[in-house]
Amino acid sequence: MSRNLELFERGKQVIPGGVNSPVRAFGQVGGTPRFVKRAVGAYFWDADDKQYLDYVGSWGPAILGHAHPEVVKAVQDAAVGGLSFGAPTEGEVEIAEEICKLLPSIEQLRLVSSGTEATMSAIRLARGFTGRDLIVKFEGCYHGHSDSLLVKAGSGLLTFGNPSSGGVPADCTKHTLVLQYNDVAQLAETFKEVGDQIACVILEPIAGNMNLIKPSEEFVKALRQLTEQYGAVLIYDEVMTGFRVALNCAQGLHGITPDLTTLGKVVGGGMPLAAFGGRADIMAKIAPLGNVYQAGTLSGNPLAVAAGLTTLKLIQEPGFHDTLGARSARLAAGLAEAARDAGVAMSTDSVGGMFGFYFSEQVPTSYAEATRCDIARFKAFFHAMLDEGVYLAPSAYEAGFISIAHTDALIDDTIAAARRALARV
Numbered sequence: 250m251s252r253n254l255e256l257f258e259r260g261k262q263v264i265p266g267g268v269n270s271p272v273r274a275f276g277q278v279g280g281t282p283r284f285v286k287r288a289v290g291a292y293f294w295d296a297d298d299k300q301y302l303d304y305v306g307s308w309g310p311a312i313l314g315h316a317h318p319e320v321v322k323a324v325q326d327a328a329v330g331g332l333s334f335g336a337p338t339e340g341e342v343e344i345a346e347e348i349c350k351l352l353p354s355i356e357q358l359r360l361v362s363s364g365t366e367a368t369m370s371a372i373r374l375a376r377g378f379t380g381r382d383l384i385v386k387f388e389g390c391y392h393g394h395s396d397s398l399l400v401k402a403g404s405g406l407l408t409f410g411n412p413s414s415g416g417v418p419a420d421c422t423k424h425t426l427v428l429q430y431n432d433v434a435q436l437a438e439t440f441k442e443v444g445d446q447i448a449c450v451i452l453e454p455i456a457g458n459m460n461l462i463k464p465s466e467e468f469v470k471a472l473r474q475l476t477e478q479y480g481a482v483l484i485y486d487e488v489m490t491g492f493r494v495a496l497n498c499a500q501g502l503h504g505i506t507p508d509l510t511t512l513g514k515v516v517g518g519g520m521p522l523a524a525f526g527g528r529a530d531i532m533a534k535i536a537p538l539g540n541v542y543q544a545g546t547l548s549g550n551p552l553a554v555a556a557g558l559t560t561l562k563l564i565q566e567p568g569f570h571d572t573l574g575a576r577s578a579r580l581a582a583g584l585a586e587a588a589r590d591a592g593v594a595m596s597t598d599s600v601g602g603m604f605g606f607y608f609s610e611q612v613p614t615s616y617a618e619a620t621r622c623d624i625a626r627f628k629a630f631f632h633a634m635l636d637e638g639v640y641l642a643p644s645a646y647e648a649g650f651i652s653i654a655h656t657d658a659l660i661d662d663t664i665a666a667a668r669r670a671l672a673r674v
């Protein structure tokens with residue numbers, strides 16, 4: 250029996266579904282999840298010692314590749330000095346200063362341990378600041394698993410969302426409006442109706458949880474203009490895009506200054522670290538200064554801060570994001586060409602260190618379009634690529650991630666593998 254399968258079976262006895270986060274269970278694609286034994290650079294090795302070229306990268310954090318020596322050393326050095334204090338450290342001030350320097354929209358920030366905490370806290374803060382209850386999110390955008398965000402669209406415009414998970418009372422989602430990504434008219438109509446009750450709009454500024462989907466320029470401009478006009482807080486959820494799509498993040502690419510930003514993944518360099526921050530007048534509402542409560546024993550953990558600071562330093566090397574972006578674009582173009590040659594309907598897209606491939610003629614622009622892609626073909630392609638030693642996200646609704654360790658030669662190998670795989674799907 251394969252060791253992966255053995256571990257999966259053992260895991261299922263003691264962990265629901267055998268995994269600690271649902272998508273890892275290979276539910277959409279079927280088969281046995283790969284249990285990671287070790288990872289270096291662009292590769293990981295599974296429990297059967299098979300090597301894979303990794304295009305998940307821990308779902309975003311591994312922008313430098315796995316186990317970058319300088320990051321590992323920083324964590325080791327920090328560990329010797331103590332693992333957790335529940336008291337402030339110099340490193341926390343340093344990383345906050347660094348983030349504020351890189352993102353001008355952030356005047357102050359709070360460190361937390363996960364993206365879910367960051368978005369949940371940012372929403373509480375926006376409500377506390379505005380004194381309003383309604384929040385707006387977009388279908389297909391994922392902002393972590395807090396109650397008010399586990400919501401699917403209601404039956405029509407201005408109907409409130411329904412819980413998308415068991416265990417979430419309808420009361421928790423009755424203040425959440427779910428609108429369509431990239432639908433400017435719907436957004437404008439919503440603000441016209443209830444704009445003065447909206448506390449915040451939270452947005453994946455480049456969506457990565459319904460595959461990779463970019464917003465139109467018109468959409469992000471309308472969002473900024475309407476939130477400003479109606480006094481609602483604009484939250485850019487850059488947990489996934491932060492420091493990955495560009496050094497100044499998606500907001501830099503869009504030329505938009507959000508009121509609040511949430512960060513995670515790259516900011517922790519592979520350790521559990523996330524942040525939310527923005528306008529100083531809004532952040533002043535957070536306890537101990539204000540009455541919006543937020544806390545965490547492991548917030549600003551010294552090991553996580555050491556990994557994050559080192560990562561932020563290394564990604565500022567000249568040309569880092571240009572190289573990363575060129576490699577994602579090379580991969581996207583190569584996959585599209587391979588599909589064309591194979592006569593398979595596939596479109597692709599990329600931005601910075603993120604890419605998407607879609608089994609559809611056109612790149613989707615909304616959740617509805619993303620769900621119309623050919624999922625059966627995706628599954629077959631996913632497994633054919635696994636056989637080739639290429640590990641893609643085990644779901645058609647996740648973006649792909651590359652690291653700086655994914656050289657042009659490795660990208661070309663991936664495209665060659667995709668040509669062989671596409672001939673079989």
Ligand code: HOZ
Pocket residue numbers: 270271272273307308457458647
């Ligand atoms: N939230 C991730 C998908 N967008 C999955 C996290 C994980 O399984 O590690």
